[in-house]
Amino acid sequence: MDQDFVHPLKLFDLAKSQKRFLYTSAPMVRYSKLAFRQTVFEYGTDLCWTPMVLAKEFNRNRFARDSDFTISTNGPQPPTIVQFGANVPLELARASSLVAPFASGVDLNCGCPQSWACAETLGAALMENRELVRDMVIETREHLRRDGWRVGKEKDIDSPKGRSVSVKIRVHKDLRKTMDFITTVLGPDQDRHIDFLTIHPRTRSTPSSTPINVESLEILTSTFGDRVPILVSGDVFTLNTLPFTSHLVPPSQDPQQQQQPLIKIPKLAGLMSARAILANPALYAGYDACPWSAVETFMNKVAKAPLPFKLVLHHLSEMCAPGMGPNKNALLSKPERAAMLACSNTVDLIDFLDEKRARVLQQQEASQDNGAGGVVASVFDGLRRDMQ
Ligand SMILES: Cc1cc2nc3c(=O)[nH]c(=O)nc-3n(C[C@H](O)[C@H](O)[C@H](O)COP(=O)(O)O)c2cc1C
Secondary structure, three states, X not given: OOOOOOOHHHHHHHHHHOOOOEEEEOOOOOOXXXXXXXXXXXXXXXXXXXXXXXXXXXXXXXXXXXXXXXXXXXXXXXXXXXXXXXOOHHHXXXXXXXXXXXXXXXXXXXXXXXXHHHHOOOHHHHHHOHHHHHHHHHHXXXXXXXXXXXXXXXXXXXXXXXXXXXXXXXOOOOHHHHHHHHHHXXXXXXXXXXXXXXXXXXXXXXXXXXXXXXXXXXXXXXXXXOOOOEEEEOOOOOOOOOOOEOOOOOOOOOHHHHHOOOOEOOOOOEEEEOHHHHHOOOHHHOOOOOOHHHHHHHHHHHHHOOOOHHHHHHHHHHXXXXXXXXXXXXXXXXXXXXXXXOOOOHHHHHHHHHHHHHXXXXXXXXXXXXXXXXXXXXXXXXXXXXXX
């Protein structure tokens, strides 16, 4: 069953016409699966990435296909980019062909720093092999074109068969190498090889606790931002506390941020969040901490697009803990989260969440402050009905 998707470049245009960044959720191994993508989509995320899928396994193994990529057959599919790990042009092209009927586009991971990936010349190791990356995206585009997909970028923006091919990169210590990499992968302006580019401005060895390198982002976007739409991945914690400024974000309300002059990045087109959106799937809807309604939405999605129980618990412990932004209010205290993790099945888990939620509502009613998205009934009632 083919589905019609809005072309990712059209989403970039729509966001721009609304004078805001494009909002995207990052590829996250284990986590960015269907129920999570559907949840963040309900809270304003424009474009969602799958976790990295190994193209070679995907091409050869039906079970890998069934477990690595799930789509919704019921209701709107969030605009989805399938991310692959690959190092052979034909492998990426074939895997892309397999998913093209069910996704808005495909993306190549050139950022995974893990040693197993680099040892196999996957992920960040590709940052040392720009010709191979160029060949992979060219072959993929050609293969998709032969299959009847429209890969003409802006020319095919309104075609239901339009699909995108993109890459996600890290930066080098010597930024000139990153400039060379992008120049090669981008190709000629009149027919560039990629639709858009995601930059994670950390090197392969920078820990994620070190802030992103905003200066390198500024240089790369001012050099390439007029030639290709660019997303930033890294430290997108809340919309109010971005580590840079732009005409596409309202002035920060955070007094701490107002004190430090932030670098302006006028050529940046969009944001990608990983750790923060895991903790707060509602961040693009303007919430600075995870609301209960997002927990409810997630559980409803899980009922229809199941995840392994341990993974559900892990998602919930992220969502119920203090998030990545300055608002450190948590839905559950540490002992409460430990009690939640002790639940051994979905029914116990729903009872647990219902009880905690009811307590919070009582407290809010007592203080006349319903700050949790306006949901007042027992939020898990609908879920119970769905499961019966
Ligand atoms: C749990 C987890 C899994 C990740 N998996 C992937 C992945 O499959 N592909 C990828 O390109 N990046 C992956 N990343 C990196 C993120 O996409 C992102 O680039 C990085 O975490 C920086 O963004 P952040 O500061 O918003 O977390 C992962 C990150 C986390 C935390």
